[in-house]
Amino acid sequence: MTEGQRAEASDGSRVYQAGRDVIVNQPAPAPPAPPVWNLPPRNPNFTGREDVLARIHEGLSTSVVSVHSLHGLGGVGKSQTAIEYAYRHRAEYQWAYWIPAEQPELIPDHFERLKAALGLPATADLRSVLSAEPGWLLIFDNAERPGDVHEHLPVGGHVLVTTRNTGFGGLGRTVELDALSRPESVDFLRGRVPATTAEQADRLADVLGDLPLGLAQAAAYLEETALPVEEYLTLLDTHESALLAEGDVPGYPHTVATVWGLSLQRVARQEPVAVAGALISAYLAPDDIPLEPLRQAIRQDDPRFADATADPVRWMRAIGLLVKYGLVRRTGDTISMHRLLQAALRSLPERMGRDRHAFAKSALLVSFYNLTDTTLPPMSHLLAALSYTRFAGGQAVEVYRKSAEHAAKLYGPDHALTRRLRRLTE
Numbered sequence: 001m002t003e004g005q006r007a008e009a010s011d012g013s014r015v016y017q018a019g020r021d022v023i024v025n026q027p028a029p030a031p032p033a034p035p036v037w038n039l040p041p042r043n044p045n046f047t048g049r050e051d052v053l054a055r056i057h058e059g060l061s062t063s064v065v066s067v068h069s070l071h072g073l074g075g076v077g078k079s080q081t082a083i084e085y086a087y088r089h090r091a092e093y094q095w096a097y098w099i100p101a102e103q104p105e106l107i108p109d110h111f112e113r114l115k116a117a118l119g120l121p122a123t124a125d126l127r128s129v130l131s132a133e134p135g136w137l138l139i140f141d142n143a144e145r146p147g148d149v150h151e152h153l154p155v156g157g158h159v160l161v162t163t164r165n166t167g168f169g170g171l172g173r174t175v176e177l178d179a180l181s182r183p184e185s186v187d188f189l190r191g192r193v194p195a196t197t198a199e200q201a202d203r204l205a206d207v208l209g210d211l212p213l214g215l216a217q218a219a220a221y222l223e224e225t226a227l228p229v230e231e232y233l234t235l236l237d238t239h240e241s242a243l244l245a246e247g248d249v250p251g252y253p254h255t256v257a258t259v260w261g262l263s264l265q266r267v268a269r270q271e272p273v274a275v276a277g278a279l280i281s282a283y284l285a286p287d288d289i290p291l292e293p294l295r296q297a298i299r300q301d302d303p304r305f306a307d308a309t310a311d312p313v314r315w316m317r318a319i320g321l322l323v324k325y326g327l328v329r330r331t332g333d334t335i336s337m338h339r340l341l342q343a344a345l346r347s348l349p350e351r352m353g354r355d356r357h358a359f360a361k362s363a364l365l366v367s368f369y370n371l372t373d374t375t376l377p378p379m380s381h382l383l384a385a386l387s388y389t390r391f392a393g394g395q396a397v398e399v400y401r402k403s404a405e406h407a408a409k410l411y412g413p414d415h416a417l418t419r420r421l422r423r424l425t426e
């Protein structure tokens with residue numbers, strides 16, 4: 001997703017999302033979007049979390065502590081809560097900026113983009129500008145280690161950090177996010193699927209451990225198929241997923257894997273190329289996956305999908321199916337896939353007797369195509385795809401050499417990333 005598209009999506013325009021295209025609802029009267037605002041679109045189905053949102057606001061606005069970390073399991077709703085916080089309080093900020101922090105070597109690049117978005121000259125010292133002009137919100141999403149963020153922390157504004165890991169207490173306050181409460185889960189399910197009774201919603205929430213990610217997936221399936229909830233519950237209970245099995249998502253109720261498996265099977269029956277697209281996407285960074293390079297990579301690598309990928313309209317319809325089943329979210333000409341679904345999908349090829357490196361290599365191809373699009377964060381997909389790919393001998397050297405060349409062009413020959421890639425070729 002480009003910043004322009006994000007700004008557009010966040011401004012009440014059309015967002016492609018599970019089950020239907022929706023218009024993002026905003027509380028009335030809607031404050032105007034700050035000029036610099038690259039957050040993902042607001043979730044119109046956001047439910048609950050009032051206590052956490054209030055605690056964050058209270059902490060950020062009344063205490064001297066200006067950093068809040070949201071900590072919890074994958075899929076529990078940390079990123080969503082951070083996004084919701086920003087939209088609720090957007091009138092209080094001059095601007096807000098979203099920084100994917102999972103790949104710490106790319107954080108400086110995001111700051112360079114922020115500098116450009118703020119209209120500052122390349123020579124400006126961003127930190128001193130930020131501390132001189134408070135009233136901003138920075139969100140570091142999915143930080144791995146406190147040090148990755150600490151190194152870049154500006155002062156003067158508000159900072160939210162989302163992380164699956166502990167140990168962020170040293171940066172400021174930490175809020176622990178748990179699964180939704182049962183009434184919240186029931187509210188969410190009945191809001192999305194009105195035919196659900198309170199008792200059915202309660203049972204469904206129970207088998208999904210109240211995990212928002214699983215609830216959202218189940219709701220998308222029910223919305224799309226109009227299957228009665230009772231039948232879905234029976235399916236979950238009896239289904240031996242040929243795709244994803246118990247233990248694929250460690251630490252989660254196995255039904256979370258089953259809900260994905262059921263959705264993937266429906267998509268596979270209607271348009272197998274969509275599943276191929278999803279499998280390759282699992283080896284890329286989770287956000288801003290560019291659709292056109294994905295189509296081209298499948299076209300080049302997999303002759304079985306020659307017809308499906310030759311026709312861009314059919315390809316977009318296939319992607320539309322993934323969106324309808326809540327497996328990806330689409331904004332403009334990119335999609336996002338939840339990182340937990342990515343992890344589950346990466347465990348698939350082996351079970352199917354397929355070579356996972358084939359998918360990882362296609363992902364690498366996508367990331368190379370993607371490098372020509374200067375509107376997207378350039379190296380995130382390449383770094384992700386490289387981390388999942390094992391090449392033998394000369395082939396590896398060639399891939400790393402090409403990657404290092406790209407990095408040198410984008411960041412200069414002495415950038416840490418360029419040097420790291422170059423070392424791999426030695």
Ligand SMILES: Nc1ncnc2c1ncn2[C@@H]1O[C@H](COP(=O)(O)OP(=O)(O)OP(=O)(O)O)[C@@H](O)[C@H]1O
Pocket residue numbers: 043045046047048049072073074075076077078079080081142162163164188212213214216338339340
């Ligand atoms: N409060 C909520 N109301 C409705 N849906 C929610 C809520 N919180 C999360 N979700 C749903 O759950 C999904 C996962 O949430 P989110 O991406 O915020 O998890 P996360 O904790 O950031 O996970 P990760 O650590 O893997 O990044 C969202 O895409 C959304 O569909």
Ligand SMILES: [Mg+2]
Pocket residue numbers: 078079080141142162
């Ligand atoms: Mg997240």
